[in-house]
Amino acid sequence: DSGVTQTPKHLITATGQRVTLRCSPRSGDLSVYWYQQSLDQGLQFLIHYYNGEERAKGNILERFSAQQFPDLHSELNLSSLELGDSALYFCASSVEAIQETQYFGPGTRLLVL
Amino acid sequence: QKEVEQDPGPLSVPEGAIVSLNCTYSNSAFQYFMWYRQYSRKGPELLMYTYSSGNKEDGRFTAQVDKSSKYISLFIRDSQPSDSATYLCAMSDGGNTPLVFGKGTRLSVIA
Numbered sequence: 001d002s003g004v005t006q007t008p009k010h011l012i013t014a015t016g017q018r019v020t021l022r023c024s025p026r027s028g029d030l031s032v033y034w035y036q037q038s039l040d041q042g043l044q045f046l047i048h049y050y051n052g053e054e055r056a057k058g059n060i061l062e063r064f065s066a067q068q069f070p071d072l073h074s075e076l077n078l079s080s081l082e083l084g085d086s087a088l089y090f091c092a093s094s095v096e097a098i099q100e101t102q103y104f105g106p107g108t109r110l111l112v113l
Numbered sequence: 114q115k116e117v118e119q120d121p122g123p124l125s126v127p128e129g130a131i132v133s134l135n136c137t138y139s140n141s142a143f144q145y146f147m148w149y150r151q152y153s154r155k156g157p158e159l160l161m162y163t164y165s166s167g168n169k170e171d172g173r174f175t176a177q178v179d180k181s182s183k184y185i186s187l188f189i190r191d192s193q194p195s196d197s198a199t200y201l202c203a204m205s206d207g208g209n210t211p212l213v214f215g216k217g218t219r220l221s222v223i224a
Contacts, residue, residue, distance in 0.1 A: 002156065033211075042216035043157070043201065058211050090156050099212055100145040100205050104156035 003027065004093050004105035012111045018079040021108045025072055025093030031055070032074040033094070033102060034066055038087040048099070049074055081112045116140055119202055119215030128224050132189040136202035136215045139183065143204040143213075146178050148187045151199045151217065160200075161187065192222045 003026035013019055025032050034046040036059075045058035049068035060066075063081075068074040078085060088109050092102040119136045126132055134148075145164055149157035161176040163169045169176045175188040185204075189196055199217040 002158065004156070043214040045211040048211065056209055056211055092156075100147060100207075101159060101162060102212070103159065104149075106156050107154075109154075 002103040002105065004091060004103055006089075006091055006105040006108050008108060009106065010109045010111075012113065013081060014113055015081055015083060017081050017112075018077065019081065019110065021076040021078070021089050021091075021110075023074045023076070023091030023093075023105060025074070025091075026103055029093035029095055029103070030072065031094045031096065031099065031102075032068055032072070033092045033099065034060075034074070034076050035090045035092065035104075036087045037090060037107075043090070046076070050096075078110070083112050086110055086112045116213050117202065117204060117215045120218055121216055123219040123221060125221045125223060126192055128192060128194060128222055130192050130222070132192050132196070132220060132222075134187040134189075134200050134202075134218050134220070136185050136204075137183055138185075138204055138213075140204070140206070140213075141180075141183065142206040144207045145205040146176070146185050147203040147205075147212070148174075148176055149201040149203060149214075151201060153198075157201055194222050194224045197221045 005024045030051045046060040048056040066076045088107045090107045092104045094102045148161040151157040166180045173190045177186040201217040202215040203212045
């Protein structure tokens, strides 16, 4: 157990809908990272927050947004969902902004029908 | 050319074998090299973390970095069925740029 929690574990929804994925980092970790993992693309970095502020953005679609709250938990919002958004979404956390030692949560499996 | 290349496998070996997993990369600015293990339906787990060139050993695992060849390896000695997983390499230049992951190599260790 990495200490990073993610909810929900599974999510099934329809195209055009909006969902929110939640992540709680390990105790004491200030950084949260979001990734999308699909079979053909591998693990793709989406966005990084450090202590409430956005630090880096990766291949995140405009339909997706994220935020980190004062208690350091983070939410990833996915809207106008498409079939291609079906994937595993992972959050990871690290001490400070030292991203070389990230600890991953168990992931949320999203299926868009 | 992709930044990080990793043979997807699958790689199947008998229990007790020495396993060699590899990644090549194109960005000479990479300085930090990580190996993650991912069991089916689980999140990646950090296995090894090395800085610059050289070897690092941790139990049955050895990570090797050859920056001149832009090539990194993970060796698993006395492989066990519990080592069956997907192994992902990851790299960073140490700045604020995100980690770059390989697509992973799927390993099966057969008892």
